[in-house]
């Protein structure tokens with residue numbers, strides 16, 4: 001595919017949303033076409049599934065396997081309707097989370113069978129893999145505090161998990177990054193917004209804008 005696919009990953013409150021907007025604006029300033037999207041969500045069906053997945057009222061109503069299937073259904077919609085067409089047009093796609101979130105949250109966090117996760121990945125997206133995945137790495141308790149402050153103390157269904165769960169998520173990302181060191185780029189999420197912006201921009205320029 002002709003375009004460039006960049007994903008952002010990390011635990012709750014790591015600052016992905018701010019950085020995605022900033023990167024997309026910089027790319028647009030250079031005249032690039034940029035599709036910004038997110039998971040779960042990004043399509044009509046995906047946004048409805050996002051609501052189901054995040055609603056705290058569903059706390060005890062979604063089994064880990066149902067959760068895995070819902071995230072996979074969202075991803076299939078997003079890949080077919082948004083990501084693959086944008087890449088085929090030669091655009092930049094900047095996506096807030098992708099398959100790596102499922103590996104880490106459902107595979108490592110919920111301890112689901114990793115071979116199920118791999119099979120569902122193939123079913124939902126085929127061979128689509130990001131060209132670059134930026135991980136904003138942040139201490140789990142700082143991230144949760146940020147998430148709580150952002151939503152004035154209300155946490156969604158997944159954010160309400162234990163600190164121990166989010167420590168597993170953080171470590172899961174760090175371990176996953178070691179398995180594909182060329183694709184992943186880890187940044188210290190405790191740096192200032194401006195410092196992170198500039199590190200990301202240098203990396204994107206180096207890889208895709210020469």
Ligand code: TMP
Nearest residue numbers: 039040071097098101102105106158159
């Ligand atoms: P966020 O994108 O606003 O961080 O919210 C998405 C939530 O969904 C977050 O808690 C991570 C979780 N998630 C999974 O558990 N598995 C997935 O595959 C994806 C995409 C997200």
